[in-house]
Each structure stands twice: as C-alpha cells, then as structure tokens.
Amino acid sequence: MAYKDELLSEEKVFKDPVHRYVHVRDRVIWDLIATPEFQRLRRIKQLGTTNITFHGAEHSRFNHSLGVYEIVRRIIYNFKDRPHWNNNERLLCLCAALLHDLGHGPFSHSFEKVFKLDHEYFTQAIILGDTYVNKVLERVQPGFAQDVADVIAKTYSDKLVVSLISSQIDADRMDYLQRDAYFTGVSYGHFDMERILRVMRPIEDQVVIKSSGMHAVEDYIMSRYQMYWQVYFHPVTRSAEVILSKILHRAKELYEKDYSFKLKPTHFLSFFARNVSLDEYLKLDESIVHYYFQLWQDEEDEILRDLCERFMNRRLFKYVEFNPNRQMNEWMKLHQLFKEVGINPDYYLVVDSSSDLPYDFYRPGEEEERLPIHLLMPDGSLKELSRHSDIVESISGKKRTDHKLYFPKDMLTNLKDQSKAKEILEILYGQGDVRNVE
Amino acid sequence: MLNNHAKLMQFFLNAKQVTGRKKLQKMIYILQSLGVPFEEKYQFHFYGPYSEELSLRVEELCNLGFLDEEKENKSSYFQYHYKVTGDGEEFLHQFALDMPDYGKQIEMMQNKSARFLELVSTMLYFHELSKEEVEQKIHVVKPKQKYTEDEIKEAWEFIDSLSVGLAN
Numbered sequence: 001m002a003y004k005d006e007l008l009s010e011e012k013v014f015k016d017p018v019h020r021y022v023h024v025r026d027r028v029i030w031d032l033i034a035t036p037e038f039q040r041l042r043r044i045k046q047l048g049t050t051n052i053t054f055h056g057a058e059h060s061r062f063n064h065s066l067g068v069y070e071i072v073r074r075i076i077y078n079f080k081d082r083p084h085w086n087n088n089e090r091l092l093c094l095c096a097a098l099l100h101d102l103g104h105g106p107f108s109h110s111f112e113k114v115f116k117l118d119h120e121y122f123t124q125a126i127i128l129g130d131t132y133v134n135k136v137l138e139r140v141q142p143g144f145a146q147d148v149a150d151v152i153a154k155t156y157s158d159k160l161v162v163s164l165i166s167s168q169i170d171a172d173r174m175d176y177l178q179r180d181a182y183f184t185g186v187s188y189g190h191f192d193m194e195r196i197l198r199v200m201r202p203i204e205d206q207v208v209i210k211s212s213g214m215h216a217v218e219d220y221i222m223s224r225y226q227m228y229w230q231v232y233f234h235p236v237t238r239s240a241e242v243i244l245s246k247i248l249h250r251a252k253e254l255y256e257k258d259y260s261f262k263l264k265p266t267h268f269l270s271f272f273a274r275n276v277s278l279d280e281y282l283k284l285d286e287s288i289v290h291y292y293f294q295l296w297q298d299e300e301d302e303i304l305r306d307l308c309e310r311f312m313n314r315r316l317f318k319y320v321e322f323n324p325n326r327q328m329n330e331w332m333k334l335h336q337l338f339k340e341v342g343i344n345p346d347y348y349l350v351v352d353s354s355s356d357l358p359y360d361f362y363r364p365g366e367e368e369e370r371l372p373i374h375l376l377m378p379d380g381s382l383k384e385l386s387r388h389s390d391i392v393e394s395i396s397g398k399k400r401t402d403h404k405l406y407f408p409k410d411m412l413t414n415l416k417d418q419s420k421a422k423e424i425l426e427i428l429y430g431q432g433d434v435r436n437v438e
Numbered sequence: 439m440l441n442n443h444a445k446l447m448q449f450f451l452n453a454k455q456v457t458g459r460k461k462l463q464k465m466i467y468i469l470q471s472l473g474v475p476f477e478e479k480y481q482f483h484f485y486g487p488y489s490e491e492l493s494l495r496v497e498e499l500c501n502l503g504f505l506d507e508e509k510e511n512k513s514s515y516f517q518y519h520y521k522v523t524g525d526g527e528e529f530l531h532q533f534a535l536d537m538p539d540y541g542k543q544i545e546m547m548q549n550k551s552a553r554f555l556e557l558v559s560t561m562l563y564f565h566e567l568s569k570e571e572v573e574q575k576i577h578v579v580k581p582k583q584k585y586t587e588d589e590i591k592e593a594w595e596f597i598d599s600l601s602v603g604l605a606n
Contacts, residue, residue: 112479120481154482157578163484205582206484324440325502325525328532331439351439355494363493366459367515368552370493371484384515401498 004028004091004140014066018179022070028140029069029094035132036282037102041065043285047180048107049240050231052314054184061101067175072097072164074197075171075207084202089161092144095137096151096165100172102126102133106286107244109358114248115271124149125278159205167207168362168373169196169220177223180231188226191219201376208374208382217373218391221362225395232359235404238352239316242406246347247293247307254301263295303347315410320428322351322405330427331405337427341420343411350406362386364396442477444533446495447504447526449476453544456520462496463488464555465547471562472600474540482579486560496520504529543600550596557585558593569594 006027014022024030032038041062050057072093079085103123105111112118126133127149137145150156154166164171174193181189199213209217231237251265255272267288270276296308310316322331331351338345364372364386373385386393407428415421449466456462467487470476478492499505504526508519522530547555560580564572573590 118479154484155575155579157581159484323502324443325504325529328529332532353440353443353495353498355442355491355498360490360494363490364516365493366517367512368485368556369460369463370488401494401501403498 004144016063016067016070018067018175018182019070022066023073026091026094028091028136029098031136032095032098032133033066035136037126037131037133038062038065038099040282040285041101041104043287044104044106044108045286046176047184047231048109049244050180050184050234050237052240052316053234053236054186054231056183056185057180059179059183061104064176064179065098065101067179068100068165068171069094069098071171071175071193071197075164075200078197078200079202082202084160084204086158089158091140092147092151093161093164095144095148096161097171099123099127099133099148100152100165105281105284106289107241110241110245110248111271113356114245114252115276116274117271117276120153122278122281123152126282127152129278131278160202160207163206163371167371169207169209169217173224174220177220177227180227181223184231186227186230188230189223191223192216193220196220203376203382206371206374208376209385211375211377211383211388214375214385214389217375217385218389221385221392221395224362228359228361228400233354233357233402235319236316238404239319239406240311240314242317242350242352243307243311246350247296247304247311250301250304250307250347251292251296254304259301261296262299265292268292303344307347310408317348317350317406318409319352319404319406322403324351324403334405334424334427337420337424341412341415341417341424343408348408348411352404352406354400354402361400362392362396364392441533441535443495443499443504444530444535445476445537446492446499447522447530448533448535448537449544450499450505450520450522451527451530452541453548454521457517458552459493459496459518460485461547461552461555462520463492464552464559465544466492467559468547468555468562468600469540469543471559471565472540472543474538480563482563486556486580487563499526502529546596546600553583554589554593554596556580556583557589558596561590561593561597 007025008027008030012024012030016022024033042060044061045051046059046061046064047057076090076093080087100123103119103121103126105119105122108119127137127145128134134145137148147156151161151165154162156162166172174196177189178193195213195216199210199216200207201210251268252272255265267284270280293308293312296304297312299305334349335345338349362373363370364384374382375385375388377383386396412421412424450456464486466476466478467480467489478489478495480487480489496505500507503523506521506523510517510519557576560576561572564575567575576585576590
C-alpha cells in the first residue's frame with residue numbers, strides 16, 4: 001500500500017479538553033506528530049505572555065495545532081460527498097492544518113518585531129528544508145511538501161483548500177478562540193462549532209455558510225470580538241509584552257555595543273546579528289529564553305537587569321490611556337522629564353497601540369480587499385455576512401482601536417527628587433487622578 | 439513612538455487622496471517592495487498581498503481624527519476615500535522621518551486601477567521566482583482574474599519604471 005494511503009492498525013486518539021478527542025488514523029499524520037520539529041511546539045506557549053494575567057493560559061502551539069487538524073478532519077468528513085469537494089485533497093488539507101503554525105518561535109510576536117523575523121518564513125523553511133517533517137512529506141510523493149507549504153502560504157491553486165485553513169471563518173480561528181477561552185477560564189469565546197460545521201458548504205473557491213446558520217456565525221463573530229478585548233488585548237498582558245520586547249531590544253543594543261555578558265548569550269547571537277539559520281531558530285524555545293532572562297537578572301547593565309527582574313517576577317509597568325491627538329505635547333514633556341530624572345524613556349516610557357497585536361476582528365471590508373464571510377442564500381446567491389446580519393454590521397462599525405502609555409510607576413515613586421516625580425505623575429494621572437485607570 | 443503611524447500619514451499627505459482600501463493595501467505593499475521602509479506585515483490573501491496591521495493602523499488614524507474616511511455605498515459593496523485632516527498634518531509635523539522621496543511612484547500608482555495594482559503586487563510578492571515562474575504563478579493563484587499577456591507585459595514595464603528614480 002502506498003505510504004499516503006497507509007492507515008494505523010487502529011485509530012489513535014489524543015484526549016483534548018476542547019474537542020474531547022483528536023482522532024488520528026493516517027500513518028502520515030502520526031509520523032508528522034512524532035517529528036522533533038512538531039514536538040518542539042510543546043515548548044512554545046500559544047498565548048505568549050497571557051499566562052501572566054490568566055494563569056491557566058499555559059497551553060501550547062502543540063495543543064492548538066492538533067486542534068486545527070481535528071477541526072479540518074471533521075469538516076472534510078462532512079464535505080466528502082458534496083459537490084466542488086475533491087477528496088484527493090484530503091491528506092494535503094490535514095497536513096497543512098497540522099503544520100500551519102510550525103514556524104512559530106517563543107513569544108513570536110515580540111521576537112518578530114525586534115529581530116525582523118517572520119514565522120511564516122520559518123514554517124516554509126521547516127517544511128521545505130532538510131528536516132524530519134520534510135522527509136515524511138516527501139515520502140508521500142515528491143513535491144508534496146511544496147504543496148503543503150503552498151496551502152499554508154495561501155498560494156495553492158485550489159482556493160477552497162486554502163480557505164479551510166485560512167479565511168475569516170477557518171479551522172485555525174475556530175480552534176484558538178475556543179481553546180484560549182477554555183485555558184484562560186473566561187466565559188466569552190464559546191460558540192456552537194458543531195452547528196457551524198454542519199452549515200459550512202464548499203463552493204468553487206471558498207467555504208460559505210448556509211444562510212440558516214447565520215446566527216451560529218454571529219455568535220462566532222461576537223466571541224472573536226469579546227476575546228480580543230478581554231483576553232488578547234488585556235492591558236496587563238500588554239504590559240508584560242512591552243517589557244519582554246524591551247528586554248530583547250536592550251540585549252540586542254548591548255550586543256551591538258560589544259557589552260560583555262557574564263555568560264555568552266550563544267542562543268541569541270544569530271538573532272542579534274540578524275542572520276538566523278533554521279537550525280539556530282529551532283533550538284530557541286521558551287525554556288531557553290527563560291534561562292537567559294533568569295541569568296540576566298544578575299547582569300551589570302542596570303536596564304537589562306531591571307527589565308528581566310520585572311518580567312520574571314511580574315513587577316509590571318503601569319499604564320494610562322493615551323490619545324496621540326490630544327496628548328502629544330504631554331508625551332514630549334514626559335520624555336524630557338524622564339531623561340532629567342535619569343530614567344531612560346526609550347525603555348521606560350512606551351506607547352502601545354492595538355495595531356501592535358497580531359489578532360484581528362471580522363472585517364467585511366471593501367470589494368476585493370479581503371475575502372469576507374459569505375452566506376449562501378436559498379436562491380444560490382452569495383451575500384456578505386454584515387449585509388444580512390444587524391449584529392455583525394453593528395460590531396464591524398464600532399470604534400475598536402486603543403493606545404496606552406506604559407511606565408514603571410514604582411521607579412517614579414522611589415525617586416529622590418520627589419518634586420519631579422510629582423510633576424510626572426500629575427501629567428500621567430491628571431490632577432484629580434480620575435480620568436485614568438491603572 | 440508612533441513612527442509607523444507617522445510614515446503612513448506622510449504617505450496620505452503625499453497622495454492627497456486615496457480611493458479604495460484595496461488600492462491602498464497594494465500601494466503600500468508595492469512601495470515596501472521598492473525598499474520604502476513601511477513596517478506593516480503582509481501575507482498573501484485571496485486578492486494578493488494584504489496587511490491586517492495596515493488596516494488596523496489606518497483605522498487608528500481615522501479614530502484619532504488624523505484621517506478623514508468617507509464611505510461610499512456602491513450597492514454590492516462599500517468604497518472608502520481617505521484624506522489627511524488638519525490634526526493629522528499637525529501630528530505629522532512633530533516627526534522627522536527619514537524616508538526616500540516616493541512622490542513620483544505614488545503618482546504613477548494613483549493612475550492605475552486596483553485590479554492592475556493587484557497584479558503588480560502579486561508579481562512582486564513572488565520576486566524570488568524567475569520571470570517565467572512568476573507568470574505561471576499568476577495564473578495559478580489568480581485564475582479568475584484572467585490577466586492577459588498584455589496586462590502582464592504592462593505590469594513588468596510598470597515595475598521597471600517604478601524602480602527608476604526612487605530618490606533617497
């Protein structure tokens with residue numbers, strides 16, 4: 001029997017808190033899960049620094065990847081006798097679903113911003129490079145790895161296949177919303193996925209939703225909206241993320257100035273030099289990052305030491321709301337005052353905006369800007385979701401951006417020059433301390 | 439701080455008015471491909487390179503009152519028009535940006551349709567492939583658009599002419 005058709009002698013299952021069970025019968029999937037590159041995902045948290053706010057959020061990219069695979073497996077099962085669906089694409093879809101996040105590194109959003117990396121690039125590199133994953137895929141048939149890489153990059157010829165893994169209502173989002181809600185413990189983020197799967201219909205180049213299932217999709221859109229504000233953009237999590245990214249900036253700056261670290265930061269050197277090989281990328285996981293942060297708490301450099309101590313011990317920055325239109329002058333004044341009291345504003349006075357986050361809302365957008373969610377109407381026509389749903393239309397039109405100013409309040413209150421500290425705090429909090437919330 | 443916002447404001451000020459979000463997406467991507475240091479992260483989507491980060495940043499600029507967004511109902515879809523407000527200009531004055539002069543490139547792109555810019559940005563997205571491979575890829579990823587040989591030829595010429603005269 002060809003490797004691509006080979007089945008395990010009996011079905012294997014992974015117990016899963018979100019989908020109850022993840023079912024595996026294909027030998028190829030089983031072999032992919034066993035590769036070191038996929039196992040590495042166990043050591044990378046799905047939500048980065050969110051566990052600092054929601055202590056349950058310790059789940060990994062490994063959990064999520066299995067979840068996305070399971071959802072796609074169920075969708076394909078529902079699709080198998082429907083028009084437009086080509087069941088020969090089944091294994092390709094399953095592999096792409098399983099491997100779609102393979103290139104994520106530790107705290108990948110901050111690492112990408114600071115070191116100008118791109119996890120999608122590394123996903124491609126792992127799938128196409130000299131790796132165990134590539135060997136498994138190429139055993140299916142020569143060129144299969146390229147097909148999987150193309151589906152994940154959204155450049156594969158069959159758009160229906162691509163839209164299962166990546167669209168505005170895809171398996172990726174359906175898994176992470178439910179999984180993140182489960183592990184953070186919040187009550188938002190839940191929706192009736194079984195219903196959505198039942199009303200999904202394959203058409204020529206996308207997955208659409210039978211119009212009778214609109215309310216289940218409304219619930220999904222609402223979950224996405226609430227999870228964004230309540231979990232993903234939680235200001236305390238953002239504070240940890242701000243500190244994390246400043247640690248990376250500081251370490252990089254010190255390296256560029258030939259600073260002598262007490263222990264050579266071997267695992268970071270290629271990141272500092274912006275010359276990261278695949279092998280070096282794969283070696284850096286969260287345990288390694290935490291190891292260095294632990295060590296850097298004893299570094300001579302005051303800023304690096306302080307930021308690491310804050311990150312490791314959850315001594316976070318405080319924040320106030322910030323409006324760049326009305327408060328630019330205040331910001332410039334603060335910048336100057338921070339310098340005067342010896343607190344480096346480049347590291348300790350940080351504006352964080354909603355656009356700095358990698359999560360998104362549902363966006364109907366403009367024609368051909370980005371593919372929206374389409375409802376399949378009884379007469380066979382397609383209608384964009386927000387044109388039919390008042391709830392979605394109303395969420396789509398809401399103001400949904402935000403800017404916050406982060407700073408170490410404890411440093412200010414401990415300043416010797418308390419008159420300057422008072423001046424700074426008055427600018428930050430206002431005289432009456434009422435318009436801002438910490 | 440907010441440097442990426444300021445870079446976009448400078449773009450809108452140069453462009454005077456931008457009509458269409460799709461066109462905006464492709465213009466920024468094309469400029470980025472030419473080496474203009476916009477930092478927005480792009481991914482390939484159904485209609486070519488698209489940046490959610492850009493969409494959200496533009497939304498932030500509108501909410502801050504720096505950009506004026508006008509929504510036009512085109513029966514089956516909406517079209518958006520953008521221009522810089524007085525507050526926006528004031529905001530921009532507070533930044534000293536080190537950007538090349540890409541005024542000519544903006545003008546060239548303004549005169550082209552969103553469909554054409556979709557083709558150009560898609561071709562640039564596959565810059566690591568050979569010319570023949572890029573042309574094959576266009577038909578693989580965009581079969582519905584049915585780009586003609588003439589359009590593809592024009593797009594190559596357009597890309598060549600864009601690269602000329604990007605002043606630093």
